[in-house]
Amino acid sequence: MSASTPPPPRTPVDLPITPKVYERGNKRLDGVLDFVAFTARPMPLVTLLDEAPRRIVQILGCDVCSLYLVEGENKLVMRGNVGFSRTALGQIRLNVGEGITGQAVEYLRPIISTHAETHASYKHFPGLEEERFPVFLAVPILGKQGPVGAIAVQREAIPFSDPDVELLSVLGALISAGIRHAELIDSQRERSTVTRRAGGGTRKVTLPGRPLVPGKALGAITAPRRPTQRLSAHHLNERTTTIEQDVRLLKVAFDVAEKAILALNERAKGISVGKEGAFLSTYVEILGDMRFRELALEITESGVGIPAALGRVAREATRTAATITRDPFLEERARDVEDLCDALSMLAASDKRAELPSKAVLVGDGLSVFDLLISARAQPCGIALSERATSPRTRILLELLGVPAIVDVQGLFRWSSDGDIALIDADHGLMVINPSKSEIATIRHARNQGGTGPQSGAAPQSGPGAGPGDR
Template sequence: MSTDAPSDSLSASGVTPTIHGRGVERLDAVVDLVHALARPRPLTDLLDEVPRRVAAVFRSDVCSLYLREGDGLVMRGNVGFTTSALGEVRLGPGEGLVGMAVECLRPVSADIAPDHARFRPFSMLGEERFPAFLAIPVPGPHGAAGALVVQRRQGAYSASDVELLMALGGAIAPLLERARIVASSPTPTNHPRPTGTRRVTIPGRSLFAGRALGILSAVGRPSPRASTADAKASARDQAKALERALHSCEATLDSHARAAERRGIDASFLTLTRTILDDARLSERTLELAKGRGLGHALAQVAREATRAARITDVPMITERAMEMSELCDALRAILSHEEAPAVPKGAVWVGETLTVFELLLAARSHPAALVLSGPVGPGKVRAIVELIGVPTVCEAAGIYNWASDGDVALVDGDHGLVRVNPSRRERDEARVERGVPTGDDGSPAG
């Protein structure tokens, strides 16, 4: 029942105005949504909160928020479907009923959407359970910035529903514009390279859920040049140092193998790396080459020899072993030089094209906050490495190279598949609170 109440004062005509207090479900939901949109908030919060509140307004089982990325649309916010749909449900230009709404910049509704010729089904969604459908374009400065969709099991959407959802889409539009979703393209752009203050959101695909904040850092390989101390070390000291590095790798691989078995991850690739570690010839050849030149130089030479042998034989199994040998030698060099010059700072957001055993071993020492990969990741070795490292991860974020540089701060949103470069103070503080880190204690600038 409405809690309408008379005003304390009367108008000049003696007519009492009505204050529409709480008690009317739909009005309450609309007022709550409008108030929520008026508050500054990070994009990641918006993507979660808007679908939930809009679904409440329309008594809908499902609400989805699509963002315009390039020429297509990507589902980035949702309530009612599996969370794995975020970043995975993608529509081309004009594709589906959602694409139709964006294409003509008008609302599109259907009483039984799956019966429509333009309906685009996704097996992971099971949309046939929610046939009543309404989609509206979210306006942007140059056409639609996205789309807002509601669906429910029964009850077609009315004309007043269409009008209200269209109006709410207009209220959401400025927030999406401020988020600055940029194209995730591996090719150079005409935009100036950022200087550390430009805030943009780079879209990708989620690989591992969660949110994390850190300083962007490319994962480089250690230099093959030996330090003066390493080159002048005695054979005995070199043997001890190499033994410690080998044991460190063994312990890390064994720990990951146990975790993979416990969690049902296919990490069979670790067997080959472990076999190489157990082969005494690796240690013997490294120490032989290290005399007067250092372990770093020796390990680089061992990797080159393995690669050369693989090229001569052209046998797939030997080629695979050579690749693993090279990654392992790089990891050993990184471990040996870690105290002198770490490959990457602890707690950084790692940026790279893909992942190998090198990154898996290095992560045990450098503890990355999150991973951003520019390339795609399918089932197999790289996905297994992501799961074993176990930090928020976004892939297919090729735009990271156009819009960010080493030293920029990034908020990696593995829930929605987004990377926020140089987030606002509010976004940083919220990310720190989630991690239980006091403000300013994660190494990122406070401004």
């Protein structure tokens, strides 16, 4: 045979003549193909956060799967999980480079360990009990401009193989597309060209926060109202109430507030908040102080109006605490007096324009007893508080209010305004402004299934400050 003559084609007898079709029955392959089809569909972010870990657990045969999202400059927050308590969502947080998962994101490479607790970068979270699953694998989820999250899977005993690492890395790439489409807004992405139109009408955005009271809620955004404490001479002349009526309304407001505070105090005992709820007793004492009542009524009888009278009482308490005694306890008590005076003013007000819309999502920088006495009467369906809500009382007040609530919401007031529709997902710690039709349908479907309490997005049937004429 010459050098120019091509060799004859080879026909190995051990190769099948017809192509092989992989029918269903291979559990791992079936799971991967189903995962590909699942991630190809548009879906709400929370569906991805819940469903992707569940499917990965089945595909890899692991005990735990945690899905982290990159938020802010360098923070990893657990937003999806199978294997740990639901209370871990939104609470487990790592810096990029911290822990095995954070290190995988920093290096942009998978990290594997058969005894995670002995790894130099291991970070322990009290109460999570992840030491039960020491076999650990973390892979970064890569986006167009860097990491967008991470997946961490854990087993009790069987080490992960190289094919496991390769497969999980590919599954992470599929999840990446879903995360990008969710339009998660945080401090890092706020510097982009994304803008909103003032007065509502913003496109859909998702703001991350920290869940405190679990559940889901859907409603229009509104901010708590506060009373106007100064009335001009013109407005005084246009008042629709007489001095005698003001005095009577203020007396009724005192009675309603005292009854509501006593009920809140009893409720706090019922949910076992212990010493953390002791501040409610201060409000009971203030309302039981006859000098406080007499002074407020006396100033009201001078004809200045209820808001101005209560404002003068609050300023007097603040001035005494700040300039005469400088006692920390009295300074805090003065703030409580001011809060209570605002509540009394609103309880006595006859101006319907000051009332909140019912079943709304309340947004603000904090929560106080004022809101339990006043805002709760409108039966809000959810609460979202900004990063300024740092008071140690916040958690207790939110638990007493008893509706789905998230705090530490970055960019809350930049992206929301009165009238915008908001979905509060206090299971994952997310606030979706102008949610999609599918997200709204998911909430309504859960409600129609007979769910009750915060998980269905329903507000309590009555607020703690409810009184005559409140319904």
